[in-house]
């Protein structure tokens with residue numbers, strides 16, 4: 035289970051809506067399964083179907099996360115037209131089994147659907163999100 039404060043949840047969704055119709059991406063940061071903040075990262079693909087995180091922004095993010103004594107809890111991205119389920123590419127690019135993969139679907143803009151998964155190879159497990 036991953037616990038996300040309402041304000042942080044809303045920030046992730048707002049960021050995804052803000053870069054729509056491109057896919058959004060970023061890091062969810064926290065400790066022991068409790069999120070503390072969200073760091074948006076630029077999608078260098080500027081694509082509606084893929085994302086590649088800007089490596090310089092990733093490096094900056096990792097410095098801040100370790101400086102704050104926190105951990106990378108989740109890798110977040112959006113799906114602008116499909117369900118919030120990991121695509122084949124998402125599964126192939128999921129190299130961190132200890133990190134949550136969060137996907138928000140904006141297929142229905144009025145009802146953003148956020149889901150979380152653990153991905154290890156071909157093994158995808160849904161993870162409960164508790165918005166607190």
Ligand SMILES: [Zn+2]
Nearest residue numbers: 113120121124
């Ligand atoms: Zn995806």
